[in-house]
Amino acid sequence: MRTCKADGCTKPVDGYSSLCERHKRTKARHGHPLQVxxxxxxxxxxxxxxxxxxxxxxxxxxxxxxxxxxxxxxxxxxxxxxxxxxxxxxxxxxxxxxxxxxxxxxxxxxxxxxxxxxxxxxxxxxxxxxxxxxxxxxxxxxxxxxxxxxxxxxxxWSGNTMTRSTxxxxxxxxxxxxxxxxxxxxxxxxxxxxxxxxxxxxxxxxxxxxxxxxxxxxxxxxxxxx
Ligand SMILES: [Zn+2]
Incomplete structure (x- = not known):
């Protein structure tokens, strides 16, 4: 089993990616698996x-x-x-x-x-x-x-109010x-x-x-x- 290549991560990779599911998502969203x-x-x-x-x-x-x-x-x-x-x-x-x-x-x-x-x-x-x-x-x-x-x-929507989300x-x-x-x-x-x-x-x-x-x-x- 291959593990995620993001520093410090030990999760298995997602499919053919070199990253786990979470780090793959972060990379797509933030440009780098570890970018905050x-x-x-x-x-x-x-x-x-x-x-x-x-x-x-x-x-x-x-x-x-x-x-x-x-x-x-x-x-x-x-x-x-x-x-x-x-x-x-x-x-x-x-x-x-x-x-x-x-x-x-x-x-x-x-x-x-x-x-x-x-x-x-x-x-x-x-x-x-x-x-x-x-x-x-x-x-x-x-x-x-x-x-x-x-x-x-x-x-x-959360409760009765509409809040700005992600x-x-x-x-x-x-x-x-x-x-x-x-x-x-x-x-x-x-x-x-x-x-x-x-x-x-x-x-x-x-x-x-x-x-x-x-x-x-x-x-x-x-x-x-x-
Ligand atoms: Zn990872």
Whole structure:
């Protein structure tokens, strides 16, 4: 009997998969058998980092550029859908991805979308250990993006109240198609670069303090100086 190849798992594999049933499901959903799903509250501090950078360092035209980038992304998705409607051969996952982009743009303003994608880039750079392989990060980025769209949410009844439930399962290849759209926007890399610059700034500040301390205290006297 073969066992699941996910670290620490001893369950038998599911059919021809190299993973057990649970890890196979996690991989399909989160991009990696051990990737933990990201919650909106986890992302909040990173969105604040992006907002603070935009209001203190970025040019005043940054928001125009962010709008332009997202509008171009939506226009390309609309063009994809239009072509498919005219009978141009299409890839079903790519078309689903384009549909999700257009639907999202109808529900959520572009600045919110762009800030979320940049915040994911910041998080990736700031805390690499959180991500199980790049696939885990890519899937979570797409998932967070889709979850911005209230129409994509699934609702379920518990008792008398209807509560927002788990996000609708998206086929992995549609997630991959969505990632390639997001990646082409360069927004993830801008977020990552903002995190790198922040880390560099903190390091420079620490070095300044150390230099001042050394200047004031001078060399430490050792042995028998008195
Ligand atoms: Zn397993």
């Amino acid at each position: 799903g990201v919650k909106k509250t986890d992302l909040k501090p990173y969105i604040r980092e992006i907002e603070s950078y935009l209001s203190t360092v970025s040019a005043t035209t940054a928001y125009d550029s962010m709008n332009d980038i997202w509008n171009r992304t939506v226009a390309a998705a609309q063009a994809d859908i239009g072509a498919a409607q005219r009978g141009v051969p299409f890839n079903v996952h790519r078309l689903q991805a384009s549909g999700a982009i257009v639907s999202l743009s109808e529900e959520v303003d572009s600045v919110t979308i762009v800030k979320l994608v940049m915040a994911m880039g910041f998080w990736y750079e700031d805390d690499k250990r959180h991500w199980k392989h790049d696939d885990g990060f890519r899937f979570q980025t797409v998932r967070m993006l889709l979850r911005l769209n209230p129409r994509e949410a699934v609702y379920k 996000f609708k399962e998206v086929p992995p290849r549609t997630t991959e198609a969505l990632w390639s759209i997001v990646d082409a926007s360069k927004l993830v890399s801008y977020g990552a670069e903002i995190a790198r610059r922040k880390a560099k700034g903190l390091e420079a500040a620490r070095n300044r303090v150390r230099a001042e301390r050394d200047a004031i205290l001078g060399p430490e006297l050792t042995g028998g100086a008195a």
